[in-house]
Amino acid sequence: MAANSLILLVEDEAAIREMLQFSLERAGFELMVASEVTAAKQSIQKQLPDIILLDWMLPGVSGIDFAKYLRKDENTSQIPIIILTARTEEEDMILGLEAGADDYITKPFSTKELVARIKSVLRRTKPDNSGDSITVHSLVLDPVSQRVTINNESVNRIL
Ligand code: CA
Numbered sequence: 621m622a623a624n625s626l627i628l629l630v631e632d633e634a635a636i637r638e639m640l641q642f643s644l645e646r647a648g649f650e651l652m653v654a655s656e657v658t659a660a661k662q663s664i665q666k667q668l669p670d671i672i673l674l675d676w677m678l679p680g681v682s683g684i685d686f687a688k689y690l691r692k693d694e695n696t697s698q699i700p701i702i703i704l705t706a707r708t709e710e711e712d713m714i715l716g717l718e719a720g721a722d723d724y725i726t727k728p729f730s731t732k733e734l735v736a737r738i739k740s741v742l743r744r745t746k747p748d749n750s751g752d753s754i755t756v757h758s759l760v761l762d763p764v765s766q767r768v769t770i771n772n773e774s775v776n777r778i779l
Contacts, residue, residue: 691720
């Protein structure tokens with residue numbers, strides 16, 4: 621995982637938002653916070669986050685509708701989303717995943733569990749930042765030099 625991944629937290633309950641911001645910053649993440657969707661959109665325009673923690677029940681536009689919106693916009697379609705939900709019904713979780721969320725976590729949850737989920741989703745969705753090259757048959761991708769070689773011949777800066 622890259623150091624200091626930037627999280628956008630969208631949560632309308634101030635107590636939960638502040639607790640999560642405090643805990644996640646302590647865990648080494650950078651945070652942008654928003655209490656509803658309009659503010660969240662403004663944050664995204666300023667800087668694209670690495671991951672979005674999105675409360676389901678928000679005033680105005682719901683977290684689910686916002687997730688759908690983010691998936692349709694080409695600037696944000698690749699940003700992983702974790703839905704924060706108090707709902708436990710299986711049907712609701714399926715709705716969240718169908719809306720484009722990468723994972724969900726049901727309140728109440730421990731910070732430890734949330735951090736583990738965030739790291740897991742970032743590992744799954746982020747390009748490999750370890751510096752190791754990726755080899756598929758004769759094709760080699762080197763993330764450090766941003767070079768691609770095929771049969772040891774360079775294909776310059778495709779990435
Ligand atoms: Ca809420």
